[in-house]
Amino acid sequence: MTARVVEVSNLVFGYDKRDKEQTLTDINFSVNKGEWVAVIGHNGSGKSTLAKLLVGLLEMDDGSISIAGINLNDNTKWEVRRHIGLVFQNPENQFVGTTVQDDVAFGLENINMPYEEMNNRVEEALKMVDLSELRFHDPSRLSGGQKQRVALAGILALRPSVLVLDEALVMLDPGSRRELLLTLKQLNKSSDMTIISITHDMDEAAEADRILLLEAGRLVDSGKPSDVFSKHQQLEPPFSEALRRMLKRQKNTVPDTYMTEEELVNWLCKSHLKM
Amino acid sequence: MQITFKDVTADYQIGPLRTPRVLDSVDFNLEPGTFTAVIGHTGSGKSSLLKAMNGLLIPVKGEVHIGGTVINRSKNKKSLKTIRKKVGMVFQFPESQLFAETVEQDICFGPLNFGVPLEEAKRIARQVIQQVGLGPDILTKSPFALSGGQKRRVAIAGILAMQPEVLVLDEPGAGLDPRGKKEILSLISKWHNNEKLTTVMVTHDMEDVAHYADNVVVMEKGQAVLHKGVRELFADIHALKSLRVDIPQARKLQLKIEQETGVKLPQVCLTIDELANCLMKAGLV
Numbered sequence: 219m220t221a222r223v224v225e226v227s228n229l230v231f232g233y234d235k236r237d238k239e240q241t242l243t244d245i246n247f248s249v250n251k252g253e254w255v256a257v258i259g260h261n262g263s264g265k266s267t268l269a270k271l272l273v274g275l276l277e278m279d280d281g282s283i284s285i286a287g288i289n290l291n292d293n294t295k296w297e298v299r300r301h302i303g304l305v306f307q308n309p310e311n312q313f314v315g316t317t318v319q320d321d322v323a324f325g326l327e328n329i330n331m332p333y334e335e336m337n338n339r340v341e342e343a344l345k346m347v348d349l350s351e352l353r354f355h356d357p358s359r360l361s362g363g364q365k366q367r368v369a370l371a372g373i374l375a376l377r378p379s380v381l382v383l384d385e386a387l388v389m390l391d392p393g394s395r396r397e398l399l400l401t402l403k404q405l406n407k408s409s410d411m412t413i414i415s416i417t418h419d420m421d422e423a424a425e426a427d428r429i430l431l432l433e434a435g436r437l438v439d440s441g442k443p444s445d446v447f448s449k450h451q452q453l454e455p456p457f458s459e460a461l462r463r464m465l466k467r468q469k470n471t472v473p474d475t476y477m478t479e480e481e482l483v484n485w486l487c488k489s490h491l492k493m
Numbered sequence: 494m495q496i497t498f499k500d501v502t503a504d505y506q507i508g509p510l511r512t513p514r515v516l517d518s519v520d521f522n523l524e525p526g527t528f529t530a531v532i533g534h535t536g537s538g539k540s541s542l543l544k545a546m547n548g549l550l551i552p553v554k555g556e557v558h559i560g561g562t563v564i565n566r567s568k569n570k571k572s573l574k575t576i577r578k579k580v581g582m583v584f585q586f587p588e589s590q591l592f593a594e595t596v597e598q599d600i601c602f603g604p605l606n607f608g609v610p611l612e613e614a615k616r617i618a619r620q621v622i623q624q625v626g627l628g629p630d631i632l633t634k635s636p637f638a639l640s641g642g643q644k645r646r647v648a649i650a651g652i653l654a655m656q657p658e659v660l661v662l663d664e665p666g667a668g669l670d671p672r673g674k675k676e677i678l679s680l681i682s683k684w685h686n687n688e689k690l691t692t693v694m695v696t697h698d699m700e701d702v703a704h705y706a707d708n709v710v711v712m713e714k715g716q717a718v719l720h721k722g723v724r725e726l727f728a729d730i731h732a733l734k735s736l737r738v739d740i741p742q743a744r745k746l747q748l749k750i751e752q753e754t755g756v757k758l759p760q761v762c763l764t765i766d767e768l769a770n771c772l773m774k775a776g777l778v
């Protein structure tokens with residue numbers, strides 16, 4: 219049996235309470251333990267708002283959220299945050315420590331972790347994001363990508379069972395980004411860390427177990443990447459699928475179902491052999 | 494406008510200390526009208542390089558020339574003012590650029606500062622906000638009550654409103670949804686061509702390099718280790734490997750297809766259109 223670590227029912231939220239227009243309307247979904255879910259949608263569709271609601275940084279107007287079996291409300295939000303961690307879209311002005319190391323340790327100090335274990339956790343997190351060398355630097359005086367790593371390390375050190383990433387890797391160079399995604403994938407598979415990743419990178423989303431698609435504050439679809447990209451032709455598909463569609467328009471022999479890169483390369487090999 | 498770095502070395506002052514060289518003997522020349530992509534690893538000095546073009550980072554050694562204006566150690570106030578008027582910079586984090594109470598005030602600030610009358614500035618604001626794909630209703634909102642991608646769009650709109658001669662963009666596509674990114678980068682590219690701007694763009698996305706830039710500067714540990722034409726750079730797989738530079742998706746898939754099928758495609762493909770064409774030309778489809 220797979221346990222549901224995140225359950226959201228009939229969630230409603232608006233920033234402006236005088237306004238009838240809601241930022242999020244009637245959102246329902248759940249996430250299983252160990253799942254990797256990508257959240258996609260246009261700028262302003264409500265992704266970051268949803269992320270902040272999940273960790274109790276914003277208060278919902280209606281509906282309910284349950285994390286690791288705990289019903290989220292004002293009294294439980296601190297307990298809930300021991301299970302779910304959010305890495306913000308923008309790390310600027312989020313730093314509390316005067317050194318990278320202190321900043322990463324901050325969350326652990328807050329939960330009164332014994333010194334030795336805290337040290338180990340900080341060490342491990344810094345290593346994961348490749349920041350060990352900069353541990354004594356002032357986090358506010360780092361490059362953009364370095365700041366994003368500090369923010370990520372601070373949450374990883376907490377080892378949350380649910381990790382929410384709000385475009386948390388956009389400012390990393392492609393190599394570091396691939397490496398970090400791999401590290402996260404390992405955590406996801408080996409220690410069942412559930413990952414909810416908000417992203418505009420459709421190739422990253424295509425790798426997820428499931429995609430949640432937001433449109434103007436509504437959850438309009440939830441399904442396997444291949445299904446979501448086939449059904450919503452207005453979405454920018456991953457590269458291989460975009461290429462398949464372009465070829466299909468010119469040649470009828472091209473298959474007309476969604477293709478991953480591997481499937482496309484295999485098909486090209488076969489069609490080449492037939493010639 | 495020509496941009497020339499003459500043996501530029503720069504660092505940041507932290508209290509009484511100075512950091513190691515964040516720019517180390519950087520020496521290159523960007524011809525007027527060129528579109529240059531700046532790529533490189535985290536912390537390699539890309540943002541610092543852009544700041545040096547805008548007088549936000551002053552060389553400790555060497556000179557930066559923007560057109561006829563020189564920035565060097567003796568930071569002449571007048572030349573800094575001229576530079577800021579000519580060079581429009583979009584920062585890596587849009588939050589560090591937005592400051593006014595409303596989006597409209599934010600966008601009008603640049604034009605007003607350069608003596609444009611208020612009514613005209615407001616007209617420009619309405620025009621540019623639409624160009625970056627936002628509705629006029631956003632003009633009355635606080636820039637801080639916007640989503641990440643909306644902030645980025647407003648920051649870009651603010652720079653377009655200044656009508657600079659040199660455009661300096663630090664990861665302008667980060668945080669934009671795929672369609673928005675295409676629209677906005679195409680808008681910038683069109684603008685670059687029509688107004689004959691000199692444009693410099695930092696990006697981690699090799700698709701941007703392939704689609705919009707004509708030449709590339711690779712930064713590594715504060716040094717500009719390579720300055721080349723885009724096609725030249727991506728053709729040379731060995732150089733890419735040793736520089737640890739990523740390659741555009743079309744090229745990557747091309748290499749994979751060539752390896753798996755044993756068929757060599759007729760040209761180096763940098764975009765999806767080129768790859769589709771080549772696959773048909775080679776008879777693979």
Ligand SMILES: Nc1ncnc2c1ncn2[C@@H]1O[C@H](COP(=O)(O)OP(=O)(O)OP(=O)(O)O)[C@@H](O)[C@H]1O
Binds near residue numbers: 261264265637640
């Ligand atoms: N602090 C705020 N106060 C008022 N309105 C806000 C605030 N933050 C966001 N909004 C509005 O709420 C809507 C949803 O914003 P949200 O940040 O959740 O979008 P998003 O999907 O994360 O977008 P992006 O991809 O651009 O980051 C947008 O219309 C935005 O303008």
Ligand SMILES: Nc1ncnc2c1ncn2[C@@H]1O[C@H](COP(=O)(O)OP(=O)(O)OP(=O)(O)O)[C@@H](O)[C@H]1O
Binds near residue numbers: 389
């Ligand atoms: N304000 C600052 N004070 C001191 N050092 C800084 C400051 N900003 C950046 N640095 C350091 O200068 C070096 C170059 O940083 P820069 O921001 O130019 O890198 P970058 O190539 O833009 O990286 P990224 O891709 O992560 O944005 C880094 O080692 C960084 O830690």
Ligand SMILES: [Mg+2]
Binds near residue numbers: 265307641642
């Ligand atoms: Mg967001």
Ligand SMILES: [Mg+2]
Binds near residue numbers: 585
């Ligand atoms: Mg930078």
